[in-house]
Amino acid sequence: MPRARRSSEPVERPADLDPAIPFPPMEAELVRDLPDGAEWQYEPKWDGFRGLLENASGQLRLWSRNARPLLRYFPELQPLGELLPPRSCLDGEIVIVRDGVLDFDAMQTRLHPADSRVRKLSAEIPASFVAFDVLLWDGEEHWPETLADRRATLERVASRCTLSPATPDRDEALEWLSSFEAIGLDGVIAKRRDEPYRAGERTAVVKVKPEKTADCVVAGVRWKSDGQRRIATLLLGLFDDDGALDYVGSSAVAPARHDEIADAVLPLLDNAPERRFSEPNRWGGGELEEAAVRPELVVEVRYDKVQGRRFRHGTKLLRLRPDKDPSQCTWRELRPPLAPGDPLLERLLRPSPTRD
Structure with a gap:
């Protein structure tokens, strides 16, 4: 199986590649x-x-x-x-x-x-x-x-x-x-x-x-490993069509914003539902302890890509959204429906018309 190359590693040209073919491919x-x-x-x-x-x-x-x-x-x-x-x-x-x-x-x-x-x-x-x-x-x-x-x-x-x-x-x-x-x-x-x-x-x-943003429900937290019960990351969720809350990724809490976020999130630990977050902490920090919270707070985050049913990478926390009802945070946040006039993928992928 091909291994991902680190950006610092040189790319070796295939030994038998025709010298008329430039390699590696042009980058952006x-x-x-x-x-x-x-x-x-x-x-x-x-x-x-x-x-x-x-x-x-x-x-x-x-x-x-x-x-x-x-x-x-x-x-x-x-x-x-x-x-x-x-x-x-x-x-x-x-x-x-x-x-x-x-x-x-x-x-x-x-x-x-x-x-x-x-x-x-x-x-x-x-x-x-x-x-x-x-x-x-x-x-x-x-x-x-x-x-x-x-x-x-x-x-x-x-x-x-x-x-x-x-x-x-x-x-x-x-x-x-x-x-x-x-x-x-x-x-x-x-x-x-x-x-x-x-x-x-x-x-x-x-x-x-x-630049894409989404409003997500805070479904849980991960604690820092310093023993002081300080929030490391917020665990984010979106509601599916049946009203179930799906875990979609996390957003790190910057130290400068910790107290602001903690004031809004920590009260939601009381009477929180039982919840497991299946995705490991891929963005560092080891196996941090997790806790669910009542899904009553909405935050706006910036993300770059959705892969399957998760954010492909970590998100950036932008702001709290106390003005938004959590029930409005559905999968439409990440998968907007096509609007009239939007290009269809089938049309983009059809073979080019033959020229005379």
């Missing part, structure tokens, strides 16, 4: 605001596994950004080899769509060591490959060209593949930021149209993730 720098100007192109930020799809060795291979071969885990992508002429390479993203939404949890289950399990999952939850760049095609190197030229080439030669949408319109990209969350996309990528493909660099690509 996280910024707060989308850049503006005619030199920029905007694309959705897909929530999957990055991959270079190439056949320059004579067989189809799919490389992760960490130089791990991925095609073994996604055998259903093997037919893509019929769409590529010899000595070709596309840069893109492996994604899984379930119920009209990108499913990153399903992606992780696909990295299984057993061949029988891989075959079973490939049939049950098949993946797709979304191409957004062409590096090599029919032996011709395109990566030294500008993105504007590469995009035109991609749309011309790889029209039977699923291509990522792209637009030069910043206003359209800003609309994407506000509407893509409902279908599981992870933000917007901006790329310099006047730059070549810069392997492993972040100088020509930036990414913007929407």
Whole structure:
């Protein structure tokens, strides 16, 4: 199973990768605001596994950004080899769509060591490959060209593949930021149209993730390990359609705000319901003692991503919301319904129209 690479570790180029293919893939720098100007192109930020799809060795291979071969885990992508002429390479993203939404949890289950399990999952939850760049095609190197030229080439030669949408319109990209969350996309990528493909660099690509907030019910606390019964983190919940409170993650309490938070939360320990919090404390602190509280207090938190039924990472506590009824804190906070006119994932993932 591929191991996650630490950001400080160098990426070794696959030993037998054709020298005409740049490696590792180009990266993106996280910024707060989308850049503006005619030199920029905007694309959705897909929530999957990055991959270079190439056949320059004579067989189809799919490389992760960490130089791990991925095609073994996604055998259903093997037919893509019929769409590529010899000595070709596309840069893109492996994604899984379930119920009209990108499913990153399903992606992780696909990295299984057993061949029988891989075959079973490939049939049950098949993946797709979304191409957004062409590096090599029919032996011709395109990566030294500008993105504007590469995009035109991609749309011309790889029209039977699923291509990522792209637009030069910043206003359209800003609309994407506000509407893509409902279908599981992870933000917007901006790329310099006047730059070549810069392997492993972040100088020509930036990414913007929407700043997302949610109102959650305080369902419990974790105590600091100093023996003084001071709150380390708040445990957060949302109500499901049946009125049950689901645990969705935690939010650390800064020392400067401890007394304020404690005044609002500690009285809720009295007559609290019996509750267990199944997720371990993944963000440090060891096995901290937990306690449930009466679900009567709402807090607003900032988060970056939801994975399954949890916040993928820790959240930032913004403020108390004594003005909001806890019953209003439902899964709509994290999974907003599609609004009329929002882009549908099926439409984004359809193959590019064939050009004349």
